Amino acid sequence: MLVKDVMKRPVITIGPEATLHEAHRLMWEKGIRHLPVVDARGELVGILTDRDIRLATSNLRENPLPCDAKVYEVMTRPVLTADPLDPVEDAARLMREEKIGCLPVLEGKDLVGILTGIDLLDALIVLTGATRPAGRIEVLLPDRPGELTRLTAFFAEKKINIHSVLTYPVADDRVMNVLRVETLEVRPLAEELRARGFEVVWPPEKPWSR
């Protein structure tokens, strides 16, 4: 999954000479929190967030800026950006490390999109959800070669399509595998997997129905 697959476009921008009042109104009308600042030549020169405006104009600070202060007085620069071909996880890591809410996406010098925390949440929903009818099964595998193949071969043998696989490391050198499989019969499959020595976390056994 690449940045270009999840970024939003076209990008709503503002000029450096615009006032904070104009910037605030634009954010309010469009329901957005981040405005890349683009100069007359179309070049990205800064980034302005709703938080920047609130903090700059707050009565709680000593010399609050007036509403007609210019965007360039408040914007952050230089701007951290992403490339459309960056993997989503790289963009997520950068945003997390720098504690920032968005990355303008540049192709060369052209602003071609914007990636925000919300877009990353959308990506998470796609990665974990079902877009086709499917059941869920969770299996803990030892972290060594061939284990995932053993698991997927089991489903191939049953002629059951695997809709998605999400894996993540857990303690003790093991990997959690969350599979979305196109079948209603997850419970009987879980029992068979257990009988073959797999550690199935979901669905659990139901001791009372034996």
Next chain:
Amino acid sequence: MVPVVISPRYLAYDFGPDHPFTPRRLEMLKSLLEAYGERPLWVEPEPASREDVLKVHAERFVRRVEAASRGEAGADLVHYGLGTGDTPAFPGMDEAARALAGGTLEAVRLVATGKAPRALQLGGGLHHAQYDRASGFCVYNDLAIAIRWALDEGLRVAYVDVDVHHGDGVQWIFYDEPRVLTLSLHESGRYLFPGTGFVHELGRGPAVGTKLNLPLEPFTEDESWIEAFEMVVPRALEHFRPDLVLVQSGADAHHLDPLADLLLTTRAFRHAFTRLLELAEAHAGGRIAFTLGGGYSLDATPRVWALLYFLVQGKTPPEALPEAWRRHWEAVLGEPLTPTLEDPKPEFTIPRRAEIERRNRRTAERLLVLLRDFSPPGKTGSSGSSR
């Protein structure tokens, strides 16, 4: 007397000896009713026509079902959900699926035309079948076919689905149709097939607010299930004011079911069926039809549906199971069966019980809040709180 729709053709809907959706469930149910000495008005339906099916399903899909039905192995069948582990192709599957759809059509027609106050279809309920895809044991969506017929007659239909799996096929087929209310109670798609049926799935365009879902926690028991049912179902039906109610009465939310994780007993089913009959009386002129659905415990499923039969007929359900019937089927199945129609009081040890109840209550509350936000006051075709 309430007509009971059934056909020997239903028994041909058979995916093979090891498949859970076995016609044995119907054999057990019919023989149980006969062992009780019941002589209802049996109605044998005509199969649904190809034209009926095409009002709901894509022709390219129907052509694949017909080919698979003739035993032709097409390379692309799997793209239509056919020939998979869940829904294997078998000779005659087109005719068998149309026979089931014909029964649900007949039940809805009997009720809609006033020939019967209510009707019970002893089969069908294939709620996973999609517009262009078989799914989860379901080839043709008999419920959607019957609802489409009722729509064409100018009726508004409320569809209530108590199967443990989300009624996804019916929901998606009518996702932008404001004259169809779908209301599904099921184990959360976070855990169970088909992975959908969350509270935020509310319908599209003019139909927003007419597709309702109550996704419940695994290991939900009677009390919490009934509480969620009562929080949502009565007000939804009251607000929507359907001309007709169609119920998918899947029995797989029962605690003995091998494919799912809810822990209901016959008590919850009895509550739901009784209340749906009352609510249809109050808000739909009494017009209500029931189909069967999922239900894969051969002990629990015939009992849940026999209970449904007695309640629909307005009779008091007997307590014991007929001795001879039970002995016969114990011998056939090689396992003991519960000797009473209703379950004995179960004793589960559920460490998370309080948490499960709290989460289910919150889910129902979230649905009601969403409905209030999405339902403009006085707008017909939307349902939910009228506050």
